[in-house]
Amino acid sequence: MFSTLYWANFSDFIHMGGYGLYVWGSLIACVLVLGMECLLIRQQRKQVIRHLRRMALAEEIGDEGYER
Amino acid sequence: MKPPHSPRWLNLFSFASPMQFYPLAGRLIPLFMALAILLCAAGFWIGFAIAPGDAQQGEGYRIIFLHVPTSWMAMFIYVVMAFWSVMHLILRTRLSAMMAQALAPTGALMAFLSLFTGALWGKPMWGTWWVWDARLTSMLLLFFLYLGFIALTRSIDEPDRADKAGSVLAIVGVFNVPVIYFSVKWWNTLHQGASISMEKGSSMASTMLVAMLLMSLAAWMYSIASCLSRVRTLILQREGYTRWVKERIAQGEK
Numbered sequence: 001m002f003s004t005l006y007w008a009n010f011s012d013f014i015h016m017g018g019y020g021l022y023v024w025g026s027l028i029a030c031v032l033v034l035g036m037e038c039l040l041i042r043q044q045r046k047q048v049i050r051h052l053r054r055m056a057l058a059e060e061i062g063d064e065g066y067e068r
Numbered sequence: 069m070k071p072p073h074s075p076r077w078l079n080l081f082s083f084a085s086p087m088q089f090y091p092l093a094g095r096l097i098p099l100f101m102a103l104a105i106l107l108c109a110a111g112f113w114i115g116f117a118i119a120p121g122d123a124q125q126g127e128g129y130r131i132i133f134l135h136v137p138t139s140w141m142a143m144f145i146y147v148v149m150a151f152w153s154v155m156h157l158i159l160r161t162r163l164s165a166m167m168a169q170a171l172a173p174t175g176a177l178m179a180f181l182s183l184f185t186g187a188l189w190g191k192p193m194w195g196t197w198w199v200w201d202a203r204l205t206s207m208l209l210l211f212f213l214y215l216g217f218i219a220l221t222r223s224i225d226e227p228d229r230a231d232k233a234g235s236v237l238a239i240v241g242v243f244n245v246p247v248i249y250f251s252v253k254w255w256n257t258l259h260q261g262a263s264i265s266m267e268k269g270s271s272m273a274s275t276m277l278v279a280m281l282l283m284s285l286a287a288w289m290y291s292i293a294s295c296l297s298r299v300r301t302l303i304l305q306r307e308g309y310t311r312w313v314k315e316r317i318a319q320g321e322k
Contacts, residue, residue: 006118017121019128022192026131026185030138033177034290041294045301052308052317 084161086303087312093296100293107286115279131189133279136263137287139182142210143245145175145291149217150242153235163299165231166306168238169221170298174291176214183207194258202251203259206244213241227306 007013016023083089115133122129149168156164186204187197198204217237224230252261263272263280272280304321307313 004118006120013117016130017127019126019130019192022128022188023116023130026134026188029184029188030134030181033181037174037177037294041297041301045297045304048301048305049317049321052304052313055308056314056317 084159084163086163086166086307087310089163090300090303093300097293097296097300100289100296104286104289104293107282107289111279111282111286114275115283119275119279120273125193128189128192131185132263132276133283135182135185135189136280137284138178138185139207140284141287141291142175142179142182142207143248144288145171145178146210146213146238146245147242149175150238153238156231156235157239162227162231162306163303165235166299166302167295168234169231170295170302171291172214172218172221173298174294176211176218178287178291179207179211179214183211190258199258201257201259202255203248203257206248206251209244210241210248213237213244217241 014020014024083092111133116130119130121127149171152164152168152171155161156168183204186207190199191197217234220237221230221234224233251257252259304313304316
């Protein structure tokens with residue numbers, strides 16, 4: 001049941017019986033949108049951590065004071 | 069809260085504290101992401117390479133393997149969001165509100181993809197990208213509800229007030245979800261009826277059904293993974309003043 005390929009050859013698979021543009025267009029849209037989401041999540045996290053690092057640094061400098 | 073002598077894993081309430089939840093989420097994210105990728109690969113293979121063509125729609129029906137999972141997920145995420153909002157209003161737990169806010173962007177993207185793949189499916193089958201019928205319009209409303217929730221929670225600077233306002237909006241909007249689901253029954257629409265229903269079971273070939281379920285599970289796992297990652301960022305952002313976050317940052321949190 002899960003072993004026989006439906007397609008005779010690769011170009012039929014791409015052509016999708018004339019619906020290729022719609023089928024692959026949908027797939028590309030999903031891949032792009034979800035891929036972008038992953039990148040944005042990572043970027044946001046990096047940004048927050050960078051901000052917290054700066055705050056920690058500012059605190060450290062504030063604690064030491066300017067004794068020079 | 070904690071009864072004595074109970075093993076720590078039994079006390080789920082302890083995970084309501086961001087400090088406890090943060091490392092747990094960190095461990096779960098790779099697991100759910102790996103599951104999502106595996107299920108998606110299997111679903112894609114069965115749906116696009118093995119399942120037969122459709123009697124009426126030829127090969128164009130294969131958009132179903134993307135359209136149905138994204139649509140289901142868009143609706144389901146909203147229900148979960150409303151659940152966390154209720155939890156937040158009742159129990160006053162901060163983490164519940166953070167969960168709701170972490171889910172919203174993923175839900176919005178799922179709703180967008182549902183509309184987009186639907187348009188690409190509608191064009192060859194109905195001859196139009198869009199019709200103002202009940203199913204499509206209520207789905208568009210869901211997308212706007214997500215955007216409204218995101219805009220509202222991010223426009224209020226005070227976390228407590230943002231949480232409360234967002235929770236109320238999420239709960240008010242949840243009544244749209246059953247409207248979407250039953251719209252094809254209640255009104256005459258161009259949109260086809262449910263392929264899977266409680267009364268009739270499934271009206272699809274078994275390979276099609278398996279592929280659709282695999283893709284739906286993949287979408288589910290992906291949504292959990294992305295929500296958990298967002299929650300971790302939110303926790304860091306909001307708990308930045310606490311000692312445990314400061315320690316983690318000092319230890320070089322990546």
